[in-house]
Amino acid sequence: MTGPFRTEIGGRIDRTRRIDFRFDGRLYSGHPGDNLASALLSHGVHLLGRSFKYHRPRGVLGAGSEEPNALVRVGSYESRATPNLRATQVEIHDLLVAESQNRYPSLSFDVGAINDVLSPLFPAGFYYKTFMWPAWGWRRLYEPIIRRMAGLGRAPTAPDADIYAQRYVHCDVLVVGAGPAGLAAARAAAQGGARVLLCDEQSEFGGSLLSEPDTTEAGRNRLAWRAATLATLAASDNVTLLTRSTAFGVFADNFVALVERVTDHLANPEPALPRERLWQVRARQVVLATGAIERPMVFAGNDRPGVMLAGAARTYLHRYGVRTGRRIVLATSADSAYGVAMDLHRAGLTIAAIADVRNEASGPLAAAARAAGLPLRTSTHIAATHGRLRIRGATLARNGTGAREKVACDLLLMSGGYTPTVHLYSQARGTLRFDESLGAFLPGGDTGILQVAGACRGIFATDVAIADGAEAGTVAAARTDPGGAPQPVRTISVPDSGALLAREAPCDRRAFVDFQNDVTTKDLRLAVREGFVSVEHVKRYTTAGMATDQGKTSNINALALVANERRMDMAAVGLTTFRMPYTPVTFGTLAGAARGNLFDPIRQTPIHAWAEDRGAVFEDVGMWKRARYFPAARETMAQAVARECRAVRTGAGLFDASTLGKIEVVGPDAAIFLERMYVNNFRKLAVGRARYGLMLGEDGFVLDDGVIGRLAPDRFHVTTTTGGAPRVLAMMEDYLQTEWPDLRVWLTSTTEEWAVVSIQGPRARDIIAPFVIGIDLAPQAFPHMAVAEGTILGVNLRIFRVSFTGECGFEINVPADYGSDVWHAIMQQGTVFGLTPYGTEAMHVLRAEKGYIIVGQESDGTATPDDLGLGWAIGRGKSDFVGKRSLARAAMRDPSRKQLVGLLTSNGETVLQEGAQIVTAANGNASIGHVTSAYFSTTLGRSMALAMISGGKARMGEKLLAPMLDRTHEVTVAPAMFYDPKGERLYG
């Protein structure tokens, strides 16, 4: 059934098709072209929600994205539900299920409405002043209750089932808003040869052209002009047209973010289509044609269902064929209301009264209304409204005299003039100026890359806006082609508007300024009275303008009240900051495809698949997946790690070290460069030998470490920590390019070129010797810290004799694509020797037994080489290296600095917590250091820990305390070397 408030003809709806949808469980019908608000209004339904704080019944206020009241939850499944959508922007379709919010048990009877009765208790900032006692009350009692009572929609609990996409786009001219000015701008820019992108937040282009009567002031047929312009644009292959796409943010250099709503309006969308798409547009020129938003009037009871913006009623009439009421009172301070009154009058609605607060209503529109015999009263305001779930009447009062008159109505329209939508202009750092005749802030001008056209800069007449848009488009296109003819200029200036910004409003707790956050004139006055001066502070204290609509309908009214109260100019009061997003944006859109497996690249070594088959448990190290341990059947992690450690100490273990950072440093000055970057001496390092390298920051603190092998006089193979690889390469490049551009040396990341198979243990040599061709691995020929190139199984090999376990070990580097096969071959060969794959956990235990540090675990960015027991690495007699000067500072040699030591608990079964603080028995309150690593060592048969302890080296044998959650443990300070202190196994 067509709604009883539907007009007989007209509107942009398709009356031949009916759409059934549900709102609050009830079935309603509408037509293609309707949104939820227009369809419900066609059935006479105005009550769409309950307000945020006082749970007052609220109806539809506007007809677009500015709507503060009619917020609904859409979606029948939790995984596809979206709260807080504006009913004015929700297009209906056959499967649409919507419900109202913030009410219980029902929209028409809401127990929360008790708050409205109690509203004197909840002025602005009430929660700062009340609910102070008892102390626990806020967190456990008051806040949970307030949060439940106040609020908007409920966030969905199920994971979002929808898909979102993102896209970067470049264009010469981006036109935001496709009303008369925007359409004209896009057409002119396209004719100028520019690549044009035109976007509009609505379901079809046209903006105000769709909402106003057939012909313009100049006699132009609005819809015919729109159709012709769109046809030209659609036929141009340099133009991209985007409906349902909101430009929500403008960033540096015309980087503009748009969200395109792709499927929400469809009952059965193609499953592969994203619900929304983020367009990240880089535009050489931007034209903002974002229009203007009508201001409500502020009077007591201005929020009842049936109180609406005048322009919205006109939109519902012309665009949707809906009469929003039968008997109308208009409250206005602007000429534009008379145009609306005439439209509604012609459509057969009764104009019961027009209350104009101004002392006189002049201008052609008012004259026409007078001529038509509409009941016009000047110097008149609304003193009160009547009705509960829908307005029933209004009390009109003569300004100053107190004469009152009650007028029955079912619709009260307000028009306080129009506020240009300068949000995006302001985000682009455009400066605003206050225009007295418009009572609004206007864009100060063109920024060189961004222009404003049409109502957005105060040009409201359609014909002028079209001309203004065309100029802006022509200028924008010309600017993208600087070689062209003389640059055109804008010629149209902003006319007066015939609107009065109403600065006086009654102080009333029912006179709403911000509808969505329930902020009244009384709240604003209270804030000013309590001494809030800056509008930014008033905003935060009262929350005016802080709702999801960001004060689109309220900001200027709130500012006017503050200005009036403080007896200041609007310009002096200023404006609060506009921030993105213009309208709320889903997290899904911002995340795009970055979910699940595409959240981050997952870096896997060439040996990953083997480890996975073997049942490895992985851990994340940066983006890398590293095998942590390889549990055999029914083994716990502790058992697996113990077994893996035993294998390395008694036979051999195989470890995937492919993630280690690798940098190839090549060039005649390579040795000089490394000598400057690392504390160690590299000039004297022989070809075929490797050295432990320690890198400091300029501050003298340890930044990274690794092993550096010299392959040729001018070629070094540098390894870094897994996590430090990008940082080290970036720092090296930084020094090379900015400090020593004279050095002839080049750095190349080879982390991913090589798969690294590390074999460690007394049988390591026996296992790999048969494979390695061209290198004698005997201890004398290939001692600890040797490096050589050869082949293994026919592929290139770089082999290092290095150890991070304290056992004899080799790191076998082969080209990555061969890594898997080489690993297989060695595993196969090693079976008879008990070769056991081990993971990072066993690696950590083994190195801790030897007191080998891990940068970032033992060190925290404040440790010197000496603190870590690595002072031996610093090359003697080196003239300079990064960090050398800092090491000479007195504080860096303070004997009370935290130094690396070992800790042994009195009970060998106790494993300390990493991060546990250490105190002395004498002073149990002051931490003298902390545990950096702690494990149970199968080799030692007891626990062990590494710690950074103040003056630690001088405390050997001292008893200290480690307070932990369960109890305080006694520990003894020991050297940070628990196993094979002489290194006999290492060199064997």
Added chain:
Amino acid sequence: MAEQPVRQSALGAARATQGPHAAACLRALPAASRFSFRGSPPEAETAGVAFGVPFSLQSCRAHQTEDRAALWLGPDEWLLLAPEDAARAVQAALIRALGERPYALIGIAHRNTALEISGPRATMVLNAGCPLDLHTSRFPVGMCTRTILGKAEIILWRTASEVFHIDVWRTFAPYVWDFLIEARARL
């Protein structure tokens, strides 16, 4: 004794095969020899002669012959591509030509892997994660550059008006592949 190891591509079999697609086709490119050449323009000129493809001195431009290519990546950096079996020959030729002059030649055949995206909407698929303007007037055939795709760094080279070569570090290749497949499904 174990068998001779076989190259195993970072993309793996699952990702290397893709049927034709109206919007954009994706395929893994065969294994190749790759070198990073670092040096000054005079050395680059000599190296280009030895390599058989002159190194571009214009920024972000690639030169290629039938089976070799040199991509400008920086004022002192070129990426050299050649058939897989040409690695030793390329290395020998450059070492011979440049002698004692300062330069660096680093083998990176296994560090990078390559894939190709081609088709009428290839640029739109790439622009799901690549912020560059890929219009032919801004990114013509023969242009190459380091850029990003989503959260991965790539080298992007337009080899024909609708064909792009993507060189990427091996561990990022599966991500790049999956990202492009996802983007293509959402056009």
